[in-house]
Amino acid sequence: MSIQSNLVSFLKDIPENVKLVAVSKTKPVEDILEAYQAGQRIFGENKAQDVAVKQPQLPNDIEWHFIGHMQTNKVKFIAPFVKLFHGVDSYKILKEINKQALKHGRTIDCLLQFHIAEEQSKFGLSLEEAEQLLSEESFISLENIRITGVMGMSTFTHDKHQVRKEFRHLKQYFDQLKSTCFANDEVFKEISMGMSGDYRIAIEEGSTMIRIGTAIFGERYK
């Protein structure tokens, strides 16, 4: 299957209200261009250096999403163009994104990453931590970022019930924050969940944004 035909069948498969982030990490610009020519405009990368190299070689109307865990010292490489950070889980990183966004006269959208998987991971907030962060004066004073929703990754397992349960938790966190912290905020609306192996379950559980790599571009070899 070609990238183009993978994409076409994907877009047929998903509801209109679900955005497709084509995860092009490790893939060459030629592959991205092929997806672009098939109509895809949103691409996700997880290494700041990689996307900083690819971005200038590709059309300007691509919407770049950063989907990985961000290190503070790398925000500056991508702040001039990145549209949305999916994996934000601390005040420290929000503060840096805000600082770099301000420098470039931009507002950058961010999703709060939650820890929903059973696996031990350093990344992701709990609901309490998120509510705490969102209520702090220091956060409220950040004017060049917008929190537009939540993001999470499920446990890497074949147990579909487990995956469904985790996505359901993320949706509950979203609903909770929507009613407590973002009741009158129209931009807080995205739930980024679902990858090649579990996007159907994610959509059933309320995903508005799926991040698909392998099923579009094929296996990654590095």
Ligand SMILES: *Cc1c(COP(=O)(O)O)cnc(C)c1O
């Ligand atoms: C790599 C990656 C994806 C895409 O994974 P596939 O299984 O190839 O679809 C999605 N989200 C994040 C955060 C990733 O790092």
